[in-house]
Amino acid sequence: MxxxxxxxxxxxxxxxxxxxxxxxxxxxxxxxxxxxxxxxxxxxxxxxxxxxxxxxxxxxxxxxxxxxxxxxxxxxxxxxxxxxxxxxxxxxxxxxxxxxxxxxxxxxxxxxxxxxxxxxxxxxxxxxxxxxxxYPLWDEEIIDWVQQRIRKEGKEIDPEALIYLKERIGNDLHNLNQEIEKLIIFTHPARIIKKEDVEKVAGEGKGVGVFDLMGAIREKDLARALPILSQLLERGEPPLRIHSLIVHEVRSLLRIKEKKRGLSPQEVCSIIFGPRNYYPGFYTDLANHYLQAAKKFSLSELITDYEDLVEAEASIKTG
Missing domain, CATH: 3.40.50.300 (P-loop containing nucleotide triphosphate hydrolases)
Structure with a gap:
């Protein structure tokens, strides 16, 4: 069977x-x-x-x-x-x-x-x-699998986005699942995944997606973050969009760090994604990454970084 x-x-x-x-x-x-x-x-x-x-x-x-x-x-x-x-x-x-x-x-x-x-x-x-x-799925079976995987999370994907995702990632289900998990988080709370979402998350080549940048920030890896940021800007990613993602990242780490007691993965999910009754398994996996990342920063560092980002946002908007 x-x-x-x-x-x-x-x-x-x-x-x-x-x-x-x-x-x-x-x-x-x-x-x-x-x-x-x-x-x-x-x-x-x-x-x-x-x-x-x-x-x-x-x-x-x-x-x-x-x-x-x-x-x-x-x-x-x-x-x-x-x-x-x-x-x-x-x-x-x-x-x-x-x-x-x-x-x-x-x-x-x-x-x-x-x-x-x-x-x-x-x-x-x-x-x-x-x-x-x-055995490896046929192309049409992979299309069905991706649609079902995304619908399981209460979302839909545009046909154009679906084709682009498959062409960009290929037929490896492990890799496709990883990108779908990123897309689910990236597009929250929107219900429809569009081609531009896939372009932002998957990027044009390995190591140039926005999730790679966010991961480098969580790891406090400036040497990795700067080249990724440069590639995103060269690709035409709007600076304000990148900035808003960095603000969200630092704000989430700051809110986690401010808590004097230990947080459960579910509580961290509530901070990052907002309160809900159920979080998929990969949400809680990501929450554990945030818990470990927060340990790499001092509270004063995160406060200073967040204040600098708020000031930078005002400068970007005013030109």
């Missing part, structure tokens, strides 16, 4: 005792594994009921021991084994024997690139479990 069919079966609650995830599209494998884990593993008991191992490091007998362990405070254990195609013939046959009568309270995931379909292990996965194929 393909990735989308796997998701439909997962949504319907049809969980097989074993899956073989085959193919070269690692990003979708990670997504599928994440969704399966969220479905069957209670977060508070992940340490007890989830285990990821590699066939390069452990024999099949250890995997069988793991999947034979009863789950704690939940219906399933989830055991993931990478590189199952690298096992010896003996280990593959050992696991194939297990698959003839798999433990119902465990879900076993085998990860592989290409796998010889004549192997007994492959055939047992096919007979008593499910094989899910993950």
């Amino acid at each position: 393909k990735y989308q069919q796997f998701l439909r079966e997962l949504e319907a609650g049809r969980i097989a005792p074993a899956y073989l995830f085959e193919g070269e599209e690692d990003y979708l494998k990670e997504e599928a594994l994440k969704k399966l884990k969220e479905r069957i593993i209670l977060p508070d008991y992940e340490d007890f009921n989830y285990e990821k191992l590699s066939a390069l490091d452990v024999p099949a007998t250890q995997i069988i021991e793991s999947v034979s362990t009863l789950p704690l405070k939940g219906p399933h254990r989830l055991v993931v084994v990478d590189a199952v195609d690298k096992w010896s013939e003996k280990d593959q046959r050992t696991l194939a024997s297990y698959l003839e009568n798999p433990v119902k309270s465990s879900c076993l995931i085998g990860l592989t690139g290409k796998f010889d379909r004549r192997r007994k292990l492959y055939q047992e996965f096919q007979k008593n479990g499910k094989i899910v194929s993950f």
